[in-house]
Amino acid sequence: MSVTLGLDLGTQGLKLIAWDGEAAAPLFVTGEPLALHEGAGGVREQQAGDWVVAATRCIQRIPAAVRERVVAIGVSGQQHGLVPLGAEGRVLAPVKLWNDTSSEADGRAIMQAAGGRDRCIALAGNPVPAGYTASKLPWTRRHRPEVYAALATILLPHDYLNYWLTGERWMECGDASGTGWLDVRTRQWSDAMLRATDADRDLRDCLPPLVAPDACVPIDPATAEHLGLPRHAVVSAGGGDNMMAAIGTGNVVPGRLTLSLGTSGTLFAHATRFVIDPEARWAAFCDSTGAWLPLVCTMNCTVATEAIAALCRIEPGERDGLVDATAPGAGGVVMLPFLNGERTPDLPLATGSLHGLTPSNFDRASLYRAAMEGATFGLRHGYDGLRDAGLAFDRVRLTGGGSRSAAWRQMVADVFDLPVEVPVESEGAALGAALQALWAHRRLVEPGLALADVVDTHVAIDPTRAARPDPRRRGAYAAAHARYLEHLDAMAPMLVRGAPPS
Ligand SMILES: Nc1ncnc2c1ncn2[C@@H]1O[C@H](COP(=O)(O)OP(=O)(O)O)[C@@H](O)[C@H]1O
Numbered sequence: 001m002s003v004t005l006g007l008d009l010g011t012q013g014l015k016l017i018a019w020d021g022e023a024a025a026p027l028f029v030t031g032e033p034l035a036l037h038e039g040a041g042g043v044r045e046q047q048a049g050d051w052v053v054a055a056t057r058c059i060q061r062i063p064a065a066v067r068e069r070v071v072a073i074g075v076s077g078q079q080h081g082l083v084p085l086g087a088e089g090r091v092l093a094p095v096k097l098w099n100d101t102s103s104e105a106d107g108r109a110i111m112q113a114a115g116g117r118d119r120c121i122a123l124a125g126n127p128v129p130a131g132y133t134a135s136k137l138p139w140t141r142r143h144r145p146e147v148y149a150a151l152a153t154i155l156l157p158h159d160y161l162n163y164w165l166t167g168e169r170w171m172e173c174g175d176a177s178g179t180g181w182l183d184v185r186t187r188q189w190s191d192a193m194l195r196a197t198d199a200d201r202d203l204r205d206c207l208p209p210l211v212a213p214d215a216c217v218p219i220d221p222a223t224a225e226h227l228g229l230p231r232h233a234v235v236s237a238g239g240g241d242n243m244m245a246a247i248g249t250g251n252v253v254p255g256r257l258t259l260s261l262g263t264s265g266t267l268f269a270h271a272t273r274f275v276i277d278p279e280a281r282w283a284a285f286c287d288s289t290g291a292w293l294p295l296v297c298t299m300n301c302t303v304a305t306e307a308i309a310a311l312c313r314i315e316p317g318e319r320d321g322l323v324d325a326t327a328p329g330a331g332g333v334v335m336l337p338f339l340n341g342e343r344t345p346d347l348p349l350a351t352g353s354l355h356g357l358t359p360s361n362f363d364r365a366s367l368y369r370a371a372m373e374g375a376t377f378g379l380r381h382g383y384d385g386l387r388d389a390g391l392a393f394d395r396v397r398l399t400g401g402g403s404r405s406a407a408w409r410q411m412v413a414d415v416f417d418l419p420v421e422v423p424v425e426s427e428g429a430a431l432g433a434a435l436q437a438l439w440a441h442r443r444l445v446e447p448g449l450a451l452a453d454v455v456d457t458h459v460a461i462d463p464t465r466a467a468r469p470d471p472r473r474r475g476a477y478a479a480a481h482a483r484y485l486e487h488l489d490a491m492a493p494m495l496v497r498g499a500p501p502s
């Protein structure tokens with residue numbers, strides 16, 4: 001039996017899956033929560049040291065008989081975070097995360113220096129929203145000058161765990177697409193975007209080499225010993241959580257749409273040709289197979305449902321019942337769920353709001369449904385952009401924490417008017433990381449092995465969690481979606497400006 005480990009460093013927690021490469025089944029699954037520091041002005045940061053503690057706990061919890069058979073490890077991670085490393089490998093500051101909007105003005109300044117938003121898209125395929133890594137660097141230069149001066153290497157969150165495991169610094173093109181510095185057409189760093197970020201420093205010196213998707217690096221022997229893992233284990237390239245979720249949900253061929261309902265909501269496809277949206281309604285990213293992964297990301301998915309559940313004291317076991325007890329449209333309640341600011345649509349300073357309240361709909365069930373609908377409509381917004389690019393879809397593969405909800409699965413089927421499939425393994429990103437590790441390890445002796453072949457054998461669909469669009473609900477959801485867009489348009493001038501200082 002050969003075992004591969006998949007680690008997924010999410011925003012709310014780190015998850016681990018130990019995968020049996022022969023039986024195509026999980027042997028052990030565990031996780032650890034992670035703390036998030038939220039500061040004034042949209043600051044959202046984590047300590048890289050906490051990730052290492054969480055990963056160590058998860059790995060050491062694996063039964064020894066499983067651990068000693070580990071041949072390879074793959075790491076998936078929340079995208080865009082900036083891990084600043086000093087020359088000797090020390091992390092110099094807290095990690096500014098993908099949902100940290102404090103660098104909004106810095107992103108705008110980079111785009112201006114590059115010649116404007118459209119020019120950025122022409123140069124590298126993407127603009128530089130606040131969430132992307134590039135914007136966090138000038139912020140660091142302004143707010144933490146000593147860190148900027150000592151900076152030797154920039155890593156992304158999953159790259160940092162790879163560094164901890166191997167002692168080697170590298171990036172790969174999937175996650176590197178979310179820096180704002182990679183020209184996603186050529187898979188090379190864009191000198192123009194690097195210069196627009198800092199004209200006085202050669203930032204190429206801070207960027208590690210880019211490796212191929214099937215790269216394998218030996219684990220550091222001392223780290224292997226500390227973790228109780230075999231010294232011959234290797235670490236694969238790993239990738240951004242969305243790129244790994246594409247593998248873990250079997251989305252490595254055209255025609256499938258993966259939707260991940262986590263802290264962020266993401267929606268992405270597999271594209272064999274490079275596609276960009278001139279309006280940047282979605283991100284033009286590389287995937288982790290050598291193709292592309294056009295992606296829509298909203299910053300408020302389970303953020304919205306969790307906030308309403310906490311406010312109304314809705315227990316986890318009650319939630320689906322409340323959604324089922326209300327009709328599509330939530331009795332007229334509309335939630336613009338932008339509690340964390342928003343990336344799609346591009347409103348980093350936006351705040352959340354509730355609309356359409358009356359005495360007869362101001363109840364916990366309608367509010368909870370409105371939060372779930374708002375999060376789902378936000379993703380639908382970007383989906384129209386993907387179709388405008390000529391991409392066609394015949395199904396949705398659902399993953400992330402929200403995919404555990406039967407009511408949410410049905411809502412996705414109805415709102416997108418597509419059949420929904422749910423993989424047996426709900427942790428798509430962790431499974432994708434384990435499968436990438438399995439593939440990369442097998443390719444050492446079988447160089448022609450295609451990732452799609454591994455995915456076909458290992459990603460199973462759970463027939464009991466499928467959902468089909470219900471034509472009786474289509475009209476009600478279309479009307480509710482139209483109402484959502486009306487409120488969004490009406491609020492737009494205020495949402496662009498952001499909240500007054502508190
Ligand atoms: N049955 C459910 N209904 C709605 N939300 C759920 C359900 N189960 C889990 N979640 C939510 O999913 C979120 C975690 O999703 P996950 O994909 O693990 O997030 P991340 O990777 O962003 O940390 C939590 O906010 C959790 O409350």
Ligand SMILES: O=C(CO)[C@@H](O)[C@H](O)COP(=O)(O)O
Nearest residue numbers: 011078079098262263264297
């Ligand atoms: O910023 C993006 C994608 O561009 C997010 O999808 C992050 O990658 C965080 O993911 P979760 O922690 O919500 O899984």
